[in-house]
Amino acid sequence: MEEPDFGSMEITVVGLGLIGGSFAMALNKLKPKRIWAVDVNSSVLEQVEKTGVISKGFTEASIPLQSSDIVVICIYPELAVQFVKDNLAYFKNGALITDTAGLKEQVVQEISSVLREDLSFVGGHPLAGKESSGFAYASEEIFRGANYLITPIDGTKNESLRLVERLILGLGCRQPIRMEPHKHDEIIALTSQLPHVIAAALMNSSGSEDTGSFVGGSFRDATRVARMNAELWSELLLENKDNILEQIDVFTENVRLIRTAIAEKDQNSLKEMLENAGRGREKF
Amino acid sequence: MEEPDFGSMEITVVGLGLIGGSFAMALNKLKPKRIWAVDVNSSVLEQVEKTGVISKGFTEASIPLQSSDIVVICIYPELAVQFVKDNLAYFKNGALITDTAGLKEQVVQEISSVLREDLSFVGGHPLAGKESSGFAYASEEIFRGANYLITPIDGTKNESLRLVERLILGLGCRQPIRMEPHKHDEIIALTSQLPHVIAAALMNSSGSEDTGSFVGGSFRDATRVARMNAELWSELLLENKDNILEQIDVFTENVRLIRTAIAEKDQNSLKEMLENAGRGREKF
Numbered sequence: 001m002e003e004p005d006f007g008s009m010e011i012t013v014v015g016l017g018l019i020g021g022s023f024a025m026a027l028n029k030l031k032p033k034r035i036w037a038v039d040v041n042s043s044v045l046e047q048v049e050k051t052g053v054i055s056k057g058f059t060e061a062s063i064p065l066q067s068s069d070i071v072v073i074c075i076y077p078e079l080a081v082q083f084v085k086d087n088l089a090y091f092k093n094g095a096l097i098t099d100t101a102g103l104k105e106q107v108v109q110e111i112s113s114v115l116r117e118d119l120s121f122v123g124g125h126p127l128a129g130k131e132s133s134g135f136a137y138a139s140e141e142i143f144r145g146a147n148y149l150i151t152p153i154d155g156t157k158n159e160s161l162r163l164v165e166r167l168i169l170g171l172g173c174r175q176p177i178r179m180e181p182h183k184h185d186e187i188i189a190l191t192s193q194l195p196h197v198i199a200a201a202l203m204n205s206s207g208s209e210d211t212g213s214f215v216g217g218s219f220r221d222a223t224r225v226a227r228m229n230a231e232l233w234s235e236l237l238l239e240n241k242d243n244i245l246e247q248i249d250v251f252t253e254n255v256r257l258i259r260t261a262i263a264e265k266d267q268n269s270l271k272e273m274l275e276n277a278g279r280g281r282e283k284f
Numbered sequence: 285m286e287e288p289d290f291g292s293m294e295i296t297v298v299g300l301g302l303i304g305g306s307f308a309m310a311l312n313k314l315k316p317k318r319i320w321a322v323d324v325n326s327s328v329l330e331q332v333e334k335t336g337v338i339s340k341g342f343t344e345a346s347i348p349l350q351s352s353d354i355v356v357i358c359i360y361p362e363l364a365v366q367f368v369k370d371n372l373a374y375f376k377n378g379a380l381i382t383d384t385a386g387l388k389e390q391v392v393q394e395i396s397s398v399l400r401e402d403l404s405f406v407g408g409h410p411l412a413g414k415e416s417s418g419f420a421y422a423s424e425e426i427f428r429g430a431n432y433l434i435t436p437i438d439g440t441k442n443e444s445l446r447l448v449e450r451l452i453l454g455l456g457c458r459q460p461i462r463m464e465p466h467k468h469d470e471i472i473a474l475t476s477q478l479p480h481v482i483a484a485a486l487m488n489s490s491g492s493e494d495t496g497s498f499v500g501g502s503f504r505d506a507t508r509v510a511r512m513n514a515e516l517w518s519e520l521l522l523e524n525k526d527n528i529l530e531q532i533d534v535f536t537e538n539v540r541l542i543r544t545a546i547a548e549k550d551q552n553s554l555k556e557m558l559e560n561a562g563r564g565r566e567k568f
Contacts (some may be wrong), residue, residue: 072315127500133540147497187498188488195502201538203530206474213431213461214471215568216411218479221505226565227481230558234551241546247489248543252536254485259532262525267518269463274514277484284499 004166006030009069014038014061014083016048018130019100021138024053026171027072029140036064044135046263065090070098076232077101077239081110087162088116096160097121098167102188104151104181104235112153120160123151123181126173127192131227143171149188151181188245194251196233197244199226288450290314296352298322298345298367300332302414303424304358308337310455311356313424320348328419349374350548354382354451360516361385361523365394372400380444381405386472386520388435388465396437404444407435407465410457411476415511417444427455430555433472473527478535480517481528482512 009032013024016039027035037054038061039045045057058064065071065087073080080099091097096117101107108123115121130137130147148168152161161178168176179187202219203226237244254273261270295316297308300323311319316397322337322345323329329341342348347379349355357364375381381403387390392407399405412430414421432452436445445462451461463471485512486503521528538557545554 052286118348127498130498147500149498150442191499191503194486194489195293195506197539197542198486198506199502199565200558201535201542202479202482203561203564204538204541204557205478205535206564214411214433215475216431218483218509219475220568221508222479223565224505225502226561228562230327230555230562233292234555237546237554238549238551243550245543245547248539248546249406249488251485252539252543255489255532255536256486258481258485259529259536262532263529265522265525267522270521271514271518273488274484274512274517277487277507277510278512278514280487280490281483281507284504 004163006032006167006170008033008068010034010036010064011070011072012036012038012053012061012064012068014071014073014080016041016044016057016074016135016138017074018133018135018137018142019126019128020072021053021135022128022140022142023072023074023100024048026140026143028053028169029172030167032070034067036068038064046206061087062090065095066092068092068095070096070163073097073099073101076235077103077107078235081107083120084218085114086110088114089265090221091119093118095119096163098150098164100124100126102192102232103239104149104184106239108151108181110152111179112155120157122156122160122164123184124164124168125149125151125174125184125188126168126171128173129209131225133228133229133232136215140172143173146173148173148176149184150176150178152178153181185240186243189240189247193237193240193244194247196225196228197237197248198251199223202226288447290316290451290454292317294318294320294348294351294468295354295356296322296345297319297338298355298357298364298424299359300325300328300341300419301358302417302419302421302426303410303412304356305332305337305419306412306424306426307358307384307455309422310424310427312337313456314451314454316354319352320352322348325544332419336439342561345371345372349379350376352376352379354380354447357381357383357385360519361387361391361521365391368395368405369398372398375400375403377402379403380410380447382434382448384408384410387478387523388433389470390523392435392437392465396439404441406440406444406448407468408448408452408460409433409435409468409472410452410455412457415509417513417516424456429456430457432457432460433468434460434462435468436462437465449480469524470527473524473531477521477524477528478531480509480512481521481532483507484512486510 128142412426
């Protein structure tokens with residue numbers, strides 16, 4: 001396949017939060033013809049226009065969509081689906097649409113089911129983020145070396161898939177990993193959602209005591225993501241209910257096994273469980 | 285109180301593992317007259333002597349103890365107690381002894397109960413460490429800005445307490461925090477032991493799947509300390525059994541509350557718990 005000619009393309013980023021803002025910044029590396037942005041907040045658009053990261057911002061999506069070869073949707077999962085439905089008539093003929101939502105099965109299924117024949121959609125999920133949200137914290141650095149999952153389905157055009165992959169590599173991410181949407185949601189429940197649940201539960205366990213002065217690196221690291229965007233994360237957890245409940249149960253059972261070994265002063269079992277964890281962690 | 289004249293003092297470090305080795309390195313900043321080391325492993329002693337970090341190493345503690353004004357014991361809690369008992373006759377008259385064990389109540393009580401009248405013991409616990417153990421990973425940097433807990437008891441001489449505090453500040457740590465030994469063990473169950481239990485349980489939950497490519501920062505951070513020294517940590521957890529069991533139960537209950545909100549699709553409660561965690565985390 002030839003290299004895509006990003007220099008002749010117009011790209012629209014929908015949503016200039018942390019991920020969308022970072023995306024817009026990193027897209028500049030590809031030197032596309034234009035980078036447009038859509039956001040509901042006109043003052044954010046003005047501010048970002050001034051930085052030169054985007055050519056122009058719009059609160060009305062229909063304008064930039066009509067000339068955009070690629071559209072990157074960086075808003076909450078439910079809103080992403082709604083955005084495609086609401087603006088279906090405006091997408092440029094043959095445009096490629098991708099998103100960055102942390103859950104894929106429902107988003108991919110709903111968008112695919114309404115998509116015009118000439119359009120392509122490839123779901124994506126950058127494993128990149130920060131504890132703070134909003135454009136003020138955006139940085140192209142969040143993509144550097146980051147894992148990026150994409151979720152093609154039967155019928156996804158090979159050409160669209162390759163274009164998304166080149167785009168992602170161009171941001172500075174690693175070679176994206178392809179997986180089925182339902183598999184994505186299963187895995188992410190373990191590798192991303194469960195650690196967020198744990199961080200919140202651990203933080204909530206510390207009560208009102210001033211533990212700040214007594215914490216070492218272990219508590220600090222384990223609770224880093226407790227500063228999550230509660231609005232977004234409560235939505236993500238509820239939409240992936242079955243998978244996250246299963247992971248919570250597996251985790252709780254593993255905590256229980258360690259608890260039992262401690263309660264029974266069973267040093268051999270305890271040591272074995274700790275060693276097993278250490279061996280697993282060494283692999284990455 | 286006058287500044288202690290470290291330049292006239294001899295200091296012995298017992299145990300040249302990660303903490304003892306780092307201690308010996310950082311002690312050089314105080315420019316003491318001599319830094320001795322005691323270890324059971326003569327090849328480690330030879331190796332460290334060559335680096336110039338210590339003046340000389342001994343497998344036989346009686347020799348350096350006789351002239352040491354300060355003795356820093358950096359070995360496992362039970363061994364630390366045994367070391368003091370076994371070498372009680374050799375300590376220099378009026379010497380100050382401190383340790384770095386991650387648990388304090390039992391160590392402080394046992395050492396204090398056998399201590400000679402002329403000697404002082406002040407329990408200490410640097411909240412500093414790494415996932416790897418041994419002198420090869422030692423670095424004075426682990427103390428930079430680290431929290432350091434000390435556990436004086438009734439009868440601890442003010443002069444000894446001040447000397448330990450100056451020593452700790454000299455390593456590059458923050459102003460040490462004084463607390464009762466039993467309080468230390470309670471707090472450390474939450475701020476250090478529980479995160480280690482969680483990291484191990486989370487790692488053990490990931491099963492045999494190759495999750496390495498799918499993890500984002502949240503999983504990586506939450507499992508960092510899973511690469512703990514299993515021998516040491518199984519001992520620490522068992523010796524602090526009642527406190528860690530209580531903390532595990534509080535944590536498990538907080539996980540259960542989040543689980544219930546997800547299972548019942550109760551977005552308000554879920555969001556509230558996540559927000560509460562975020563507010564707590566912002567404080568440090």
